[in-house]
Amino acid sequence: METKSILLVGVGGQGTILASKLLTTGLMEAGYDVKMSEIHGMSQRGGSVSSQVRYGKQVQSPVIELGGADILVSFEKMEALRWLEYLKPQGKVVVNDFKILPMPALSGKEEYSEKILEELSSKVETKIIDAGKEALKLGNAKVMNVILLGSTIKMMELTDIDWNKIIEDNVKPGFVDINKTALEAGMKLV
Amino acid sequence: MKKLMTGNEAIARGAYEAGVKFASAYAGTPSTEILENIALYKEIKAEWAPNEKVALESVCGASIAGARSLAAMKHVGVNVAADALFTYSYQGVTGGTVLITADEPGQHSSQNEQDNRNYGPFAKIPVLEPSNSQECLDMVKTAFEISEKYDTIVLIRMTTRVCHSKSIVECSDRLDIPLKKYEKNGPKYLTLPSFSRKNRVKVEERLNRLEDFSNETELNRIEDNKSNIGVIASGGAYHYGKEVFGDEASYLKIGFSFPYPDKLIKNFSEKVEKIYVIEENDPIMENTVKKLGIECHGKDIFPSYGELTPDVLRKALYGKAADTIDYNKDLVVGRPPTLCAGCPHRGFFYEIAKRKDVAISGDIGCYALGASEPYNAMDFNLCMGGAFSTAHGAQQVFDMNVDENKRVVGVLGDSTFFHTGINGLFNVVYNKSKAISVILDNRITGMTGHQENPGSGYTLQGDPTEMIDIESLVRACGVKNIRVVDPNNLADMKETLDWAVGLDEASVIITRWPCALKKFSKEDKEEFGDLFTSKYKIDFEKCIGCKKCIKTGCPAISFDKASKKSFIDILQCVGCGVCSQVCPVEAIERVEM
Ligand SMILES: Cc1ncc(C[n+]2csc(CCOP(=O)(O)OP(=O)(O)O)c2C)c(N)n1
Numbered sequence: 031m032e033t034k035s036i037l038l039v040g041v042g043g044q045g046t047i048l049a050s051k052l053l054t055t056g057l058m059e060a061g062y063d064v065k066m067s068e069i070h071g072m073s074q075r076g077g078s079v080s081s082q083v084r085y086g087k088q089v090q091s092p093v094i095e096l097g098g099a100d101i102l103v104s105f106e107k108m109e110a111l112r113w114l115e116y117l118k119p120q121g122k123v124v125v126n127d128f129k130i131l132p133m134p135a136l137s138g139k140e141e142y143s144e145k146i147l148e149e150l151s152s153k154v155e156t157k158i159i160d161a162g163k164e165a166l167k168l169g170n171a172k173v174m175n176v177i178l179l180g181s182t183i184k185m186m187e188l189t190d191i192d193w194n195k196i197i198e199d200n201v202k203p204g205f206v207d208i209n210k211t212a213l214e215a216g217m218k219l220v
Numbered sequence: 221m222k223k224l225m226t227g228n229e230a231i232a233r234g235a236y237e238a239g240v241k242f243a244s245a246y247a248g249t250p251s252t253e254i255l256e257n258i259a260l261y262k263e264i265k266a267e268w269a270p271n272e273k274v275a276l277e278s279v280c281g282a283s284i285a286g287a288r289s290l291a292a293m294k295h296v297g298v299n300v301a302a303d304a305l306f307t308y309s310y311q312g313v314t315g316g317t318v319l320i321t322a323d324e325p326g327q328h329s330s331q332n333e334q335d336n337r338n339y340g341p342f343a344k345i346p347v348l349e350p351s352n353s354q355e356c357l358d359m360v361k362t363a364f365e366i367s368e369k370y371d372t373i374v375l376i377r378m379t380t381r382v383c384h385s386k387s388i389v390e391c392s393d394r395l396d397i398p399l400k401k402y403e404k405n406g407p408k409y410l411t412l413p414s415f416s417r418k419n420r421v422k423v424e425e426r427l428n429r430l431e432d433f434s435n436e437t438e439l440n441r442i443e444d445n446k447s448n449i450g451v452i453a454s455g456g457a458y459h460y461g462k463e464v465f466g467d468e469a470s471y472l473k474i475g476f477s478f479p480y481p482d483k484l485i486k487n488f489s490e491k492v493e494k495i496y497v498i499e500e501n502d503p504i505m506e507n508t509v510k511k512l513g514i515e516c517h518g519k520d521i522f523p524s525y526g527e528l529t530p531d532v533l534r535k536a537l538y539g540k541a542a543d544t545i546d547y548n549k550d551l552v553v554g555r556p557p558t559l560c561a562g563c564p565h566r567g568f569f570y571e572i573a574k575r576k577d578v579a580i581s582g583d584i585g586c587y588a589l590g591a592s593e594p595y596n597a598m599d600f601n602l603c604m605g606g607a608f609s610t611a612h613g614a615q616q617v618f619d620m621n622v623d624e625n626k627r628v629v630g631v632l633g634d635s636t637f638f639h640t641g642i643n644g645l646f647n648v649v650y651n652k653s654k655a656i657s658v659i660l661d662n663r664i665t666g667m668t669g670h671q672e673n674p675g676s677g678y679t680l681q682g683d684p685t686e687m688i689d690i691e692s693l694v695r696a697c698g699v700k701n702i703r704v705v706d707p708n709n710l711a712d713m714k715e716t717l718d719w720a721v722g723l724d725e726a727s728v729i730i731t732r733w734p735c736a737l738k739k740f741s742k743e744d745k746e747e748f749g750d751l752f753t754s755k756y757k758i759d760f761e762k763c764i765g766c767k768k769c770i771k772t773g774c775p776a777i778s779f780d781k782a783s784k785k786s787f788i789d790i791l792q793c794v795g796c797g798v799c800s801q802v803c804p805v806e807a808i809e810r811v812e813m
């Protein structure tokens with residue numbers, strides 16, 4: 031099997047780290063070789079973050095190269111556009127219809143474009159989901175990340191893996207049920 | 221047991237399995253998680269040292285006393301520890317000693333890109349380079365064996381991607397390595413020149429024996445794919461090379477990179493026609509290959525700086541990387557790091573940014589963001605702990621020039637003050653400059669992810685300990701003018717700066733308020749009360765759209781162009797109250813939660 035590459039991007043604090051942890055653990059237990067790369071730098075909240083996940087029979091590089099990702103999953107709209115160069119031209123985008131203003135936009139120095147989803151959809155196969163709304167329906171805004179994970183799993187045809195068990199093993203007991211529901215909801219969105 | 225681990229977690233696991241009993245470090249990206257993970261093993265005494273030199277010296281002491289011991293630090297940290305390193309190299313070890321250096325090709329969060337493999341030949345010590353997490357674990361164990369067999373400290377060179385990438389690791393049990401019996405041994409451990417001259421000779425002999433080892437060890441191996449192309453690679457770059465060349469090349473995988481495996485390199489060169497040396501940063505292996513009279517490609521095609529990720533290699537080799545999607549990049553707005561909502565450094569930078577009569581000498585920490593928008597309140601910064609010394613030197617020279625009526629303000633954090641910043645303060649007092657020294661005490665080591673430090677009251681492994689008092693220390697240094705101020709009180713902050721600039725001699729200002737992301741201790745709650753429990757909101761009726769609050773640079777505040785009003789994101793606001801003090805029409809009000 032050829033190595034597959036999943037690029038999860040977002041803004042610090044959005045929970046990409048838990049999502050990639052669940053994803054990589056599931057892939058490992060399913061018998062794939064897995065590598066994952068994250069750049070942790072400064073501890074401040076709010077920077078652009080990425081988790082690069084690669085799996086297959088034998089994975090060499092832990093980093094996804096330019097034009098190398100099979101799927102780009104973006105927890106925030108602007109980040110999808112920032113990282114789009116890393117997607118294969120025939121790759122897919124799952125984008126959360128969710129906006130977090132960066133400092134230049136907060137201060138009114140630069141404009142946060144309203145045309146991002148349009149630009150994405152015109153260039154590449156794009157699934158737009160509203161994980162924020164879905165999370166509120168489930169009663170916890172924080173499970174947005176696991177909803178997005180659910181969509182990723184579905185898109186990458188990884189639904190055979192026992193994700194419920196992965197959640198049980200890796201999430202605090204009080205949050206297992208809501209995360210299971212969130213994962214399922216995410217699968218249904220795509 | 222199979223587990224997914226980062227390189228840093230695997231180093232920690234390796235230390236555990238190797239029977240390490242003592243480990244010390246000073247935090248620094250990308251090395252920090254090594255000690256944080258070692259600390260989880262109760263069998264190991266794991267400590268944060270105030271700086272890298274102290275960390276390495278403590279580890280040397282632990283080794284002399286008979287324990288397998290490990291120090292970890294980021295690349296620039298090794299510069300701080302280098303004095304100890306170069307002489308400990310002569311002394312050799314009792315319990316095995318390993319130093320981990322975490323280098324940063326690409327400078328993801330560092331001030332330079334030095335290649336610490338250079339410390340191998342410079343300090344005459346062996347260097348190992350793991351490529352993935354399994355190798356991190358295994359090489360720590362091997363490094364301890366090498367250390368004890370060859371009587372030397374061993375350097376393991378990691379890079380950001382090796383530290384922070386996860387891959388699958390097979391774990392095993394901890395080895396039972398008893399403490400070695402302590403015997404006083406002057407000729408080995410005393411640095412009298414008469415002893416050191418003899419040890420110097422031993423070091424040369426040791427290098428010869430290590431060179432033999434380098435040619436024999438499985439850490440250096442040929443993967444013969446019967447190809448004309450040969451790749452020589454080490455560290456993370458080995459996997460990048462394999463990603464690009466796959467089975468189309470043969471490989472000489474270098475895991476033990478100093479002393480170099482001369483014979484193995486010659487042997488490999490006979491099997492292939494064209495050699496590429498893939499190494500991040502300096503052409504160290506490349507020069508070795510060339511010195512042997514073997515032709516190769518290296519820095520003539522691959523960049524000398526940055527990471528050699530597969531796309532970079534492809535571009536260098538074939539003129540272009542994989543195809544990418546073409547799109548309108550003008551729509552992308554940057555997301556620069558900012559001081560967090562409620563950051564206690566905000567009040568200080570907001571006030572000092574307004575002064576035109578000062579030059580600001582900064583340092584390395586979250587407060588380096590004071591250099592960026594909207595404050596632009598930093599003139600220069602150099603290295604960890606350098607703020608007060610560079611301020612001192614600059615002040616001495618400004619004072620020679622009557623036209624340059626500048627006061628220099630040195631700015632650093634609590635962890636940086638304990639690191640090496642205090643030495644600069646000695647200099648200010650001793651050599652009598654009138655530099656102003658500011659310690660932004662946020663009660664923790666913030667930027668690297670909230671590590672305890674000598675002033676925070678807790679150890680790495682969570683034990684309550686003496687809380688070294690910065691104010692008393694400063695007083696003991698002989699500083700006469702000292703003020704401690706709450707940085708969230710802008711009027712006090714301003715008045716304190718006026719006071720310091722008004723004096724014709726040195727002063728120290730200590731701002732004291734905890735980092736907004738800190739897990740508050742019992743002592744924090746006692747001292748600062750209910751931390752960050754309220755919120756602020758803007759009354760739309762009152763807001764006149766003057767944007768004064770925006771100039772505080774708080775990421776919880778945004779300006780809505782349509783309504784021409786400011787707006788506070790209640791989820792992000794932590795209620796520090798700074799913005800409410802700058803509003804000219806009192807439109808920002810506190811809401812109790
Ligand atoms: C010699 C050296 N060691 C370690 C580091 C990594 N480092 C950068 S900032 C920082 C922490 C600074 O802490 P503090 O001074 O308390 O400031 P804060 O970030 O909390 O504002 C560290 C350890 C470095 N850059 N250089």
Ligand code: SF4
Binds near residue numbers: 559560562737738
């Ligand atoms: S981590 Fe702490 S010190 Fe650093 S910017 Fe955030 S609040 Fe300020």
Ligand code: SF4
Binds near residue numbers: 562775798800
């Ligand atoms: S009170 Fe104002 S400055 Fe402080 S965190 Fe809230 S919005 Fe930001």
